[in-house]
Amino acid sequence: MTTAVDFYLGLGSRYSYLAASQIDRIEAQTGCRFVWKPIASGLLIDRRGDNPFRRATSPGAGPGPYDQAYREYDAKGWATLYGIPLHEPPAFEVDPTLPALACVAADRQGALVACCRLFQQLIFAEGRVIDASTIAALPARLGLDEEVFRRDLDAPEIRARHAALIDEAAQRGAFGVPTFFVGQQMFWGNDRLPLLEAALRGTELPRWREP
Numbered sequence: 001m002t003t004a005v006d007f008y009l010g011l012g013s014r015y016s017y018l019a020a021s022q023i024d025r026i027e028a029q030t031g032c033r034f035v036w037k038p039i040a041s042g043l044l045i046d047r048r049g050d051n052p053f054r055r056a057t058s059p060g061a062g063p064g065p066y067d068q069a070y071r072e073y074d075a076k077g078w079a080t081l082y083g084i085p086l087h088e089p090p091a092f093e094v095d096p097t098l099p100a101l102a103c104v105a106a107d108r109q110g111a112l113v114a115c116c117r118l119f120q121q122l123i124f125a126e127g128r129v130i131d132a133s134t135i136a137a138l139p140a141r142l143g144l145d146e147e148v149f150r151r152d153l154d155a156p157e158i159r160a161r162h163a164a165l166i167d168e169a170a171q172r173g174a175f176g177v178p179t180f181f182v183g184q185q186m187f188w189g190n191d192r193l194p195l196l197e198a199a200l201r202g203t204e205l206p207r208w209r210e211p
Contacts, residue, residue, distance in 0.1 A: 003032040003182060003200060008169045010041030010177040011099040011119040012089050012130075014075040019178045019190040020120060021084050026193070030200040032182075036113050038104065039165050040097040041177040047170045078190060087127030097162065099130060102138055104162050105152040111142045118142065173208065184208075 007023070009016035023034050065071070072088055079086035092099070099119050106115035118141060122128040135153075139146035152158055169179065173186055180187040180196050186208045187196040199205055 003030070005032050005034045005196070005200070006037060006181040007034045008037045008039055008041075008044075008165070008174055008177055008179045008181075009116065011038060011103070011116065012092060012096070012123060013041055013177050014071065014086070014089065014124070015078075015190040016041075016178040017086075017120045017124045018075065018078045018082060018084075019180075019193060020117070021082050022193055026197060026200070030197065032200050036103075036116055037165050037169070038100045038112070038116050039162065039169060039177070040100045042096060044166050044169055044174065045176055047166075048175055085125045087124055089123050090127065090129045093129055093131035094135060098135060101158055101162055102135055102153060104165075105149055105155070105158050106138070106142060106144060108152045109142075109144045109148065111144060114142055 007019075009020065026032065027034060065074075076086055103112055103115040103119070106112055115138065118138070119130070122134065123130060128134065138144070139149045172181060172184075174181075174188070176188060178188075178190060180192070182196070182199055184207070185199060185205070187193075187199070195205060
C-alpha cells in the first residue's frame with residue numbers, strides 16, 4: 001500500500017518551496033505519495049495567538065530564527081545544498097489568501113500541484129511579484145478553462161474548502177508550514193525531511209502528542 005504524506009504548504013513560504021523541491025526524489029526513493037494542501041499560512045500561524053512574524057521590531061524582522069536576515073541566510077544555504085534558485089519572496093500585491101484559493105480552484109481541473117509549483121517557480125525561481133495580472137494569467141499558463149477557473153475562484157465553496165484545510169491542519173496540531181503528516185506523526189519544516197524520510201523507511205521515531 002502506498003503511504004500518503006499530507007503536505008501543508010504556503011505559496012510564499014521559503015521553506016515550503018525548499019521542501020517541495022525534494023518531493024519527487026522522496027516519492028521515487030520511498031514509494032510514498034505526497035498530498036499537497038496549500039493554505040494561507042499566516043491564518044494558521046495566527047491560530048496560536050502570538051504570530052512571531054507580526055512581532056517585528058523593524059519591518060520584516062522578528063525574534064530569533066524569525067529574524068529576516070537570518071531567514072534569508074538560512075534559506076540560501078538550503079537552496080545551495082539542493083542546487084535550486086532562490087529569490088527572496090516579494091510581498092504579494094493581492095490578498096494573501098488568493099494564491100491558495102487559486103490552487104484550490106485549479107484542483108477542480110486537476111491542476112492543484114501544477115498551480116502550487118507554478119507559484120513557487122514565479123516567486124522563488126523568477127522573483128516575480130504576485131499581482132492581479134499573475135492570477136489572471138494562470139489559466140493560460142496551466143492549460144485550464146479560463147471561464148471555469150474564474151467562476152471557481154469566486155465560488156463560496158472554494159473559500160470553504162480553503163478554510164477547512166486550515167481547520168484541519170490546526171486540529172492535527174500544525175502551527176506553521178511546511179508541515180507533513182504520516183498518519184498522526186507530524187514533521188514541521190524543511191529541515192525535518194530527514195526524519196520524515198526515516199519514518200517512511202520504517203524507523204520508529206518518538207511520537208508527537210495527539211492533537
